[in-house]
Every structure is written in structure tokens, then in C-alpha cells.
Amino acid sequence: MGDAASYLELSRRYGFAPKPESASRLTQLVARQDSNLDEIARVITKDAALLKRLLRVANPDAENEAEYAIETAEDALLRNGMGCVLVLAMSTPLAVALINSFQTMLGLKLEDLDPHVADPLEGEHLLGTISFSGKVEGKVYLRISLASAKAIAAGILGMNPDELTDANEIKDAAGELLNIMTGNFKSNLCDAGLECRLQPPEVNLSPDFETPTMPGGGLERMAFKSGKIQLFVDVTANPWNVD
Amino acid sequence: MPLKILSVDDSRTIRLVVGRAVRPYDCVLFEAANGEEGLAAAARERPDLILLDVTMPVMDGVTMLTKLKEDPALKEIPVIMLTAESGRENVIHIARLGVRDYLVKPFQAEQLIEKLGRIVKLQKKETAAAPTV
Numbered sequence A: 001m002g003d004a005a006s007y008l009e010l011s012r013r014y015g016f017a018p019k020p021e022s023a024s025r026l027t028q029l030v031a032r033q034d035s036n037l038d039e040i041a042r043v044i045t046k047d048a049a050l051l052k053r054l055l056r057v058a059n060p061d062a063e064n065e066a067e068y069a070i071e072t073a074e075d076a077l078l079r080n081g082m083g084c085v086l087v088l089a090m091s092t093p094l095a096v097a098l099i100n101s102f103q104t105m106l107g108l109k110l111e112d113l114d115p116h117v118a119d120p121l122e123g124e125h126l127l128g129t130i131s132f133s134g135k136v137e138g139k140v141y142l143r144i145s146l147a148s149a150k151a152i153a154a155g156i157l158g159m160n161p162d163e164l165t166d167a168n169e170i171k172d173a174a175g176e177l178l179n180i181m182t183g184n185f186k187s188n189l190c191d192a193g194l195e196c197r198l199q200p201p202e203v204n205l206s207p208d209f210e211t212p213t214m215p216g217g218g219l220e221r222m223a224f225k226s227g228k229i230q231l232f233v234d235v236t237a238n239p240w241n242v243d
Numbered sequence B: 001m002p003l004k005i006l007s008v009d010d011s012r013t014i015r016l017v018v019g020r021a022v023r024p025y026d027c028v029l030f031e032a033a034n035g036e037e038g039l040a041a042a043a044r045e046r047p048d049l050i051l052l053d054v055t056m057p058v059m060d061g062v063t064m065l066t067k068l069k070e071d072p073a074l075k076e077i078p079v080i081m082l083t084a085e086s087g088r089e090n091v092i093h094i095a096r097l098g099v100r101d102y103l104v105k106p107f108q109a110e111q112l113i114e115k116l117g118r119i120v121k122l123q124k125k126e127t128a129a130a131p132t133v
Helices: A003-014 A021-032 A037-046 A048-058 A073-080 A082-106 A146-157 A167-191 B012-022 B035-045 B061-070 B088-097 B109-119
Strands: A111-113 A125-134 A137-145 A196-198 A202-206 A218-226 A229-238 B003-008 B027-032 B049-052 B079-083 B101-104
Touching: A003 B088, A003 B101, A021 A037, A021 A082, A021 A167, A037 A048, A037 A073, A037 A082, A048 A073, A048 A082, A048 A218, A073 A082, A082 A137, A082 A146, A082 A167, A082 A218, A082 A229, A125 A146, A125 A167, A137 A146, A137 A167, A146 A167, A146 A229, A146 B012, A167 A196, A167 A202, A167 B012, A167 B088, B003 B012, B003 B035, B012 B027, B012 B109, B027 B035, B035 B049, B035 B061, B049 B061, B049 B109, B061 B079, B061 B088, B079 B109, B088 B101, B101 B109
Parallel strands: B003 B027, B003 B049, B049 B079, B079 B101
Antiparallel strands: A111 A218, A125 A137, A125 A196, A125 A202, A137 A229, A218 A229
């Protein structure tokens, strides 16, 4: 039995949830290295949510869609290259895993939010970072207010937020959330032949946050909201770090 | 005799979630924060089942599983992987090493209990007897 058939059989046996198809397809195209932009643009254009995110990535300074200077997938790809496609492909399973984590572990519905309209974090907050390296390298950043982090940790642990006084438990819960998100997208990358390794998460209190940059790579900023809880996720990635 | 379950995960949060899930059952939970501690705990406690994460500092879960399966005294202990990583290569490699089941994070307590119950006999703790009148 081939690896693909073995994996299908194991996925059934273990009861794995299906992975987002457009993200898998996109990752495979990026991993091929010889894919042409038209082919990638076609995949993205067929998925309205992906196209919306690509245009958001390609117009980082625009406050809303009316201000977009780049309006088509083809233009976005020509201007930004493969780095932004990879980030999109990675962010999809990451966002799905984050939304699933809230649903599964907290019983909360987490909604995607335009980062431009999200209330910015003010003052000291929790900053979690996971680095990955291999054929793809980059970082995932999770930013969250202390109150939100406490509410999440308490929810996961089945406690009242007032009972949670240990800062390490709050940090650990945020780190695990980051771990779950990143582990899911790592699987997607590895399945497409872009093997990489994850570092354990680092979570610290941070007074501010500088927008990360990665020359030649891509950056996607995402925001999510559930009630009073708001989270920011930034992903940077640089593909084809091939030997 | 209560069941012995060993949870090997670098996240205290996950170990606490596992602890909360198995609390209603007649079992003792042992904890380890990496593969090295996990191997030592397995040798010391001889658990009935191990829940094992993949990405951990010091020694990862795949290395621990490999060493566990090489040890004649420990290789029969059933292992359930409890991890966010479900990439094809990793899953196939881990399956070939010999795991009984695989649960992808995030998970619900009910899913964990269902998978545990397929391998070991989970029994609810006896509740206090009703007061007699």
C-alpha cells in the first residue's frame, strides 16, 4: 500500500477531520516551485475567502476594500510573489485550528475580524511566538490582552477566571493554543513536501509589538473575536529554503 | 486496583485537561513534561496506558515512542498519541512504530474518554453511599 493510501486508511481509523481542500491544493502548488502564477491565481479566485485574504495581504496599508490599489489575484501574485501565497496556504489551517480550538475546548464561537477594524491592544499584553524552520521558515505570533488570556485559560481548565492566579498557567494555556494552531499548519506543509520543524512556544508579557518583516517572504495579519475576547495572529513565512 | 495513566506533554494545560477528563474514573494520573521524563516515569510506574505528545523539548514524542518500543519491559504498554500534528509522514511513521490510537488536538474530553475506553477498562469511581434513613 502506498503512503497516500496508508494515510487515508489511518485517517479513517483514527477519525481525523478532513483538512481544508483549497489550502492543501495551494500548498502543493507552492511546494512544486515550477507552478505558474496563472494556475495559482485560478485556485485562489475560485475561493472567495482566500481571494479576500490575498487582497488584504497585497494591500497592507488600505483601511478598507475601497482603498485597494491591487484588485485581482493575478496582480497580487505578481506584486507579492510566492511568499504571500505560502502565508495564505499556511494561515488557512491555522485559522481553522484556532476556531476549532475555541469551539472544542471553550465552547465559544470565534469569528474572523478585519484586523483594521479590531480594537488595537493597548499596554502590556501576552505575546506568544513559535518559530519553524526547514524548507519553509518563519514565525507565528499570537497577541492577546491579559484579560482575554485569563478568560481563555480559565475556560480551557474549567475554572472561574477569578480562581486563576498563577501567571504561568495563563501563559501555558496561550502557548498550547499557539501549539495547536501551528501544529495543524505544519502538517499541511509537510504533506506538500515542505518539511519543517517547530520550536516549542515562547510566551511572555510584552509592552508593545513591532510588525514583523521577512525579506522575500510574506506576512498575513489576522484578528479574531468572541464576545470580549479578541486575538491577533501574525504569520511570516519564507518558502523554498531548499538545500 | 486503579488504572495507571501516564500523560506526557510539555503543556501543563493539556495535562490538567487530561486530569479533569479522567477524574470521574478509577485511575491514577502520572505526568511527565518531555520524553525523557516520560520514559523514566514509564519504567518506574509501569502505566496501563500512555498519552503522548509529539513536539516537546529535551526529547520529543517520536523519540520516546521509539525507545519505548525498543525496551522489552515497556514495549507492550499501549500508547495514544495526543498531538496537533497529523501530517502524513509523521502519522505513518508513528503508526509503524506501533501506537494504538491517535487523537488530534484540539479535543473534547468525551473523545479522549472514548479512545481510552477502547483500550483499557475505565470504571467510574464509586460514589459515596446514600445515607440510610
